[in-house]
Amino acid sequence: MTTETTDPLVRVEAGGRGRDGDFARGPVLLIAAAVAAVLAIASESAGYFFDELYFLVAGRDHLAWGYFDQPPLVPALAGLLDRVAPGSLLVFRLPVTLGAALTVVLAALIARELGGGRGAQVLAAGAVAVSGTVLMSHYLATYTVDPVLWTLLLWLLARWVRTRSDRLLLLAGVVTAVSLQTKFLVPALWAAVAVGVLLCGPREMLRRPALWAGAAVAVVATVPTLLWQAANGWPYAQMGAVVRDEWPGTTGFVLGVVLFAGLVGAPLVLVGLIRVGIALARPPHRHPAAWLAVALVGVCVAFALSxxxxxxxxxxxxxxxxxxxxxxxxxARGRARRTRGTLAALGFTVGAAALLLSVPVLPAAWLAQIPGAPAAAVEAGERVMEPGAMAATAAYQALPDGTRRQTALFAQIYPLAAAVDVLGERAGGPPAYSPHRGYGYFAPPPESQTNALWVGFETVPDTFRRYFADCAPRPVDGLEVWLCTGRTTPWAAMWPSIRSR
Structure with a gap:
């Protein structure tokens, strides 16, 4: 039995829309639990990813209302988790593990709000479970915290469209406030939602006082980090150029989106957008999910063009x-049921296998028997800065006692500096300083340290060397190490001019 929606092209399972009792609770929660279990096991891998090391140091040693490349939430969370359970990767990554599981559930709930029955909900949950959203949740990072926040936000809006309960709009403002403490990207989503609602309705959303009350909450919550940015010359504004310099163009962007969507998710994204587009091309029928489709496409286009x-x-x-x-x-209801089942089973099997081979959940001995397993590369990537950190720490400790007390250790790039601060510290190493990105906005060394031991993968730059009477190389395999002595300018005066991005 089926019932009609306002869309002439879509027929929804009976009871599939608008009832509290039709949520596919059992299978969806089972999928979410499996995701949490896989990520929890994978958490205890080779070590911290270099961005995780940076977040840890920022939140543990340099807690502030803002940073060069982000607002304060993820560093603060990383520092707190490390204090709760020092060195425990399971605890450190627990927020994103639980966030990924919740995102799976929220995807099913969005499908329900859009009129999907149990089959659609399970399909959505399963597709997210074997997508890049879960794969990337192996790490605690800004880009793994945002998915659960944005998905929660979109679920609140989709539910408001159906129920018109204004408390949902106020809650959406609270979620936006939290997201703004992670990255400054969520205004792009709201701009796209506004365009979608203006073009396709329900325009009533933009007239609700609760929406603007939620916006006020988000603005007020963001004032401290905006004040930090203003006091430091708006360094976050430089991140756009940094991203463009490091990331491939539009073709690479599109390919990345397809790969992250996964074997099951990519066809679903394509099918959804095509069928909404067909419905929009046949007025006067208004598609109930048109606002969402326009918003999501708008965000993708904005990211690609920027x-x-x-x-x-x-x-x-x-x-x-x-x-x-x-x-x-x-x-697909009633169409080639056996074929649909076979294709779905094949897609999920391959997707799940790809996930298990991409995060370090299988025993290392098994992965060693699988040439090119991505999980092996993931674990190798978690060790990539360790040799440099150990070499830099050893080079510092090899200095004569008198020289060492007057010397600050400088790392060329922030990943190396963070590795020295965390991994080198465990070997008795000193704190690290760096002019690179976020580290360039941390406090400089004390004035009593008149020398600098420069460590990196390239020779000491002239922008740094010019502030010292002499810079001499020191022999260290695999690393450029230079001892610069006789600083001629106070650290505070030279600090802004040596920063790099």
């Missing part, structure tokens, strides 16, 4: 997948 990284779209991928799951299951 030179954003493809993994930014992990934050909207669950909603895209949910939209496609609703469209596909509605269209």
């Amino acid at each position: 030179g954003g990284r493809s993994y930014y779209t992990l934050a909207i991928l669950p909603a895209l997948v949910a939209l496609g799951a609703v469209k596909l299951t509605a269209w």
